[in-house]
Amino acid sequence: MEQINQVAQAINSFVWGPPLLILLVGTGIFLSFKLGFLQVFRLPLALKYLFSEDPEAKDMKAEGDVSAFAAVCTALSATIGTGNIVGVATAIRMGGPGALFWMWVAAFFGMATKYAEALLAVKYRVVDDNGQMSGGPMYYIERGFKNKFLAKCFAVFGIGVAFFGIGTFAQVNSITSAVRIAFNVPVIVTGIVLTIGVAMVTLGGIKSIAKVSEVVVPFMAASYIICTLIILLLNAGQIPETISFIIKSAFSPTAAAGGFAGSTVALALKSGVSRGVFSNESGLGSAPIAAAAAKTNSCVRQGLVQMTGTFFDTIIVCTMTGITLVLTGMWNNPNVEGAAATTAAFRAGLPSMPMVGELIVTIGLIFFAFTTILGWNYYGERCTEYLFGVKGIKPYKYTFIFLVAIGPFLKLSLIWTVADIVNGLMAIPNLIAIIGLSGVISLETKMYFDELKKQKQAS
Template identity: 90%
Template sequence: MEKINQIAQAINSFLWGPPLLILLVGTGIYLSFRLGFLQVFKLPLALKYLFSDDPEAKDMAAEGDVSAFAAVCTALSATIGTGNIVGVATAIRMGGPGALFWMWMAAFFGMATKYAEALLAVKYRVVDENGQMSGGPMYYIERGLKNKFLAKCFAIFGIGVAFFGIGTFAQVNSITSAVKIAFNVPIIITGVILTISVAMVTLGGIKSIAKVSELVVPFMAGAYILGTIIILIMNASAVPGAFAFIVKSAFTPTAAAGGFMGSTVALALKSGVSRGVFSNESGLGSAPIAAAAARTKSCVRQGLVQMTGTFFDTIIVCTMTGITLVLTGMWNNPNVEGAGATTAAFRAGLPAMPIVGELIVTIGLIFFAFTTILGWNYYGERCTEYLFGVKGIKTYKYIFIALIAIGPFLKLQLIWTVADIVNGLMAIPNLIAIIGLSGVIASETKQYFEELKEKQDKQIA
C-alpha cells in the first residue's frame, strides 16, 4: 500500500505542477478581464436571479428539467462537501494558513470560469432519448469546439471523478469516520445505511436529486455558517489577527509549529488552489452539467446564477472553516487531522458547549458529503449517457452504488491523492474548451447586457 501511495503522490505532484495551476487560475484571470470583472459588478444581479425563475421560460417542459434555483442547489450539493470541512483543514495543514488566502484568490477568478462554463452548457445543451436535458463540457467541446476526442476524454475523466474522486470515496470515508468518532457507530453500519440512502435517491434521477438538494443545501449551509458566526463573535478580538496571519502566511514562509512541518509560499499556493478547486470545482466542468438542466432560455442568466455557487462555497463556507481553524490554533494540532481538526476547532471555539460544536461539524459533514454524492452521481450519469447512450445509465448507477459500499474501508491519504489526480485530468479538456470558446462567451455576454439595458431604458421611458 505504501508503494501505491508513493506512485499516486508522484503522479499527483506532476499533474498539479505549475502548468495546471497556471492554466486553472490563468483562465479565470483571462476571463475576468475579458468580461469586465463580471464576478464583482454583476454579483448583485446574479444573487437576484438565483431566487427567481426566468420569466421567459414559460414552456417548462421545453426549456429544462428543473428550476434555476434547483440547478444551482444541485451544483452546490456537489461542491459544498468534504472539501469545505476536511479539504480546508488538509490544505492549511499542508500549506499553512496562507493556503486559505490562495483559496480565496482561486475562487475569485474561478467565479468567472464558473460563469463561462454554465453559459456554454446551456447554449450547447441537447435533449436525450429519455427527454431529459443533457449538457456540459462534453457537448460544448463537441458542438462548439468541434473536437469529439477532447469531448470523450472529458466524459471518461468525469466518470473517473464520480467513481474514484469527489463522488464516492472521499465523501463516504468522511461520513463514516465522523459518525464513528462522534457517535461510536461502527463504520460498516453507517456504510450500509449510506449505500441504501444513496440508492433510494439517485435511482429517481435529476428531479429526485434536485428535490433533495433544494431542501438540504440551504439548511445545511445556513446551520454551519451560523455555528461559525457564533464562534467568530465569541472570539471577536482575535479575528483581525487571524486574518492578518492568513494574509502574511500567503507571502512569507510559515515556520514549523506544533504538528505543522513548515511551509513555503509555493506550497501554500499549491495547497490552496488545488483544495479550492476540489471544493468549488471551478474549471473542472462539473457544475455546468447541472446548469444545463435549468429551465431558462438565457445561457447568460444561468451562467450568472451558477457563478454564485463558487462565491457561497469558497468565499463564505470555506472561509468560515479556515478562520475557525486558525482562531482556535487547531490548524497545527499534531493530534488531529482532516474532519478531526475541524471538529476540535469547533469544540475549542465553543468551550461552554463543546458538544454543540462537535455536532455542528459532524451533522454538517454528513449532509455536505451526502449531497455531494448525489450531485456527482448525476454528473457521472450524464457523462455515461454521452459516451454510451441512455442504455448505459443503469449499469453506471449500479457500479456507483457498489463503490459507495466499499468507500468506508479505504485509506484517507490515498483517497485525497486519487481525487486530486482525476480532478486534474478532468479540468484539462474543459479549460482548453473555455479558452477556445471565449469569443462566444464574450459575445453572448455583451449581447445579453445590451438587450437588458434596452429593456430597462424602455421601462424608464
C-alpha cells in the same frame, strides 16, 4: 500499499504541477478581464436571479428539467461537501494558513470561470433519448470547440471523478469516520445505511436528486454558517489579527511548519488552489452539467446563477471554516487532522457548549457529503450517457452504488491523492475549450446586457 501511495503521490505532483495551476488560475484571470470583472459588478444581479425564477420558466416556455434554483442547489450539493470541512483543514495543515489566501484568489477568479462554463453548457445542451437535458463540457467541447477527442477525454475523466474522486470514496470515508467518532456507530452499519440511502435517491434521476438538494443544502449550509458566525462573534477581537496572519503566511517562507525557505510559499499556493478547486469545482467542468438541466432559455442568466455557487462555497463557507481553524490554533495541532481538526476548532470556539460545535460539524459533514455523492452521481451519469447512450445509465448507477458500499474501507491518504489526480485530468480539456470559446462567451454576455439595457431604457 506504501508503494501504491508513493506512485499515486508522484502522479499527483505531476498532474498538479505549475502548468495546471497556471491554466486554472490563468483562465479565471483571462476571463475576468475579458468580461469586465463580471464576478464583482454583476454579483448583485446574480444573487437576485438566484432567488427569483426565470419569467419564461414560469410560463413553461423555457426548456429544461428543473428550476434554476434547483440546478444551482444540485451543483452546490456536489460542491459544498467534505472540501469545506475536511479539505480546508487538510490544505491549511499542508500549506499553512496562507493556503486559505490562495483559496480566496482561486475562488475570486474561479467565479468568472464558473460563469463561462455554465453559459456554454446551456448554449450547447441537447435532449437525450429519454427526453432529459444533457449538457456540460463534453457537449460544448464537441459542438462548440469542434473537438470530439477532448470531449471524450473529459467524459472519461468525469466518470473517473464520480467513481474514484469527489463522488464516492472521499465523501463516504468522511461520513463513516464522522459517525463512528461522534456516535460510536460501526463503520459497516453506516456504510450499509448510506448505500441504501444513495440508491433510493439516485435511481430516481435528476428530479429526485434536485428535490433532496433543494431542502438539504440551504438548511445545512445555513446551520453551519450560523454556528461558525457565533464562534467568530465570540472571538471578534482576534479576527483582524487572524486575517493578517493568513495573508502574511501566503507570502512567508515559514507558511508551513518544517518546510524550507522558498518551498513553503509554493506549497501554500498549491494546497490552496488544489483544495479550493476540490471544494468549489470552478474550471473542473462539473457544475455546468447541472446548469444544463435548468429551465431557462438564457445561457447568460444561468451562468450568473451558477457563479454564485463559488461565492457561497469558498468565499463564505470555506473562509469561515479556515478562519475558525486558524483563530483557535487547531490548524497546527499535531493530534488532529481533517474533520477531527475542524471539530476540535468548533469545540474550542464554543467552550461553554463544546458538544454543540461538535454536533454541527458532524451533522454538517454527513449531510454535505451525502448531497455531494448525489450530485456527482448525476454528473457521472451524464458523462456515461454521452459516451454510451442511455443504455449505459443503469450499469453506471449500479457500479456507483457498489463503490459507495466499499468506500468506507479504503485508506484516507490514498483517497485524497486519487481524487486530486482525476480532478486535475478532468479540468484540462474543459479549460482548453473555455479559452477557445472565450469569444462566444464574450459575445453572448455583451448581447444579453445590451438587451437588458434596452429593456430598462424602454420601461
